Amino acid sequence: EAQVTQNPRYLITVTGKKLTVTCSQNMNHEYMSWYRQDPGLGLRQIYYSMNVEVTDKGDVPEGYKVSRKEKRNFPLILESPSPNQTSLYFCASSSRSTPNQPQHFGDGTRLSIL
Amino acid sequence: GENVEQHPSTLSVQEGDSAVIKCTYSDSASNYFPWYKQELGKGPQLIIDIRSNVGEKKDQRIAVTLNKTAKHFSLHITETQPEDSAVYFCAASTERFGAGTRLTVKP
Numbered sequence: 001e002a003q004v005t006q007n008p009r010y011l012i013t014v015t016g017k018k019l020t021v022t023c024s025q026n027m028n029h030e031y032m033s034w035y036r037q038d039p040g041l042g043l044r045q046i047y048y049s050m051n052v053e054v055t056d057k058g059d060v061p062e063g064y065k066v067s068r069k070e071k072r073n074f075p076l077i078l079e080s081p082s083p084n085q086t087s088l089y090f091c092a093s094s095s096r097s098t099p100n101q102p103q104h105f106g107d108g109t110r111l112s113i114l
Numbered sequence: 115g116e117n118v119e120q121h122p123s124t125l126s127v128q129e130g131d132s133a134v135i136k137c138t139y140s141d142s143a144s145n146y147f148p149w150y151k152q153e154l155g156k157g158p159q160l161i162i163d164i165r166s167n168v169g170e171k172k173d174q175r176i177a178v179t180l181n182k183t184a185k186h187f188s189l190h191i192t193e194t195q196p197e198d199s200a201v202y203f204c205a206a207s208t209e210r211f212g213a214g215t216r217l218t219v220k221p
Contacts (some may be wrong), residue, residue, distance in 0.1 A: 032208065042213035043214075044208050045210075058209070092157075100145065100163075102150075102160040103209075107156050
């Protein structure tokens with residue numbers, strides 16, 4: 001089954017404690033991205049990756065890091081989380097072999113930073 | 115960069131009625147307009163999309179219209195059912211999303 005898998009689904013942690021949210025896709029997609037979803041603001045892009053070892057900032061990259069060492073994985077790293085990063089996070093992937101393809105989303109990771 | 119505005123933010127309809135959600139965008143170069151449905155506890159899922167060489171597309175009870183001159187596009191759901199209740203997002207290009215519309219269909 002084609003899917004994007006995020007882990008963990010829920011996490012409560014404290015300010016300053018480094019955390020990583022993993023994302024994996026099994027569709028051999030070139031493009032992967034991370035979004036955060038906040039009430040009234042919709043989905044805002046944090047970082048994206050066009051392919052292995054190619055990453056770039058989205059609209060709200062401050063406080064986040066990513067890496068793309070393998071095509072299937074795109075982890076999101078919060079090195080020193082702060083309460084304003086409490087949010088619902090989504091990883092997504094899409095094919096870039098043809099233009100204008102929809103994104104496939106994971107089921108989300110709800111992060112609470114105390 | 116691209117700016118997408120979506121209205122209304124909430125919409126409540128009776129079962130069987132139609133629902134319309136509207137979006138406007140700013141970048142005239144945008145040429146791909148997907149719509150996603152997000153159910154509780156899930157990620158957004160594509161329900162329909164339209165490309166700029168087409169003015170309208172229909173899939174059963176769902177249709178999307180695009181007016182490139184006015185830079186707006188709309189989602190139309192006819193004969194709504196309770197299972198249509200969800201949050202709907204429009205997007206212009208692959209990555210730029212509207213703020214979402216929470217649709218409630220009352221039985």
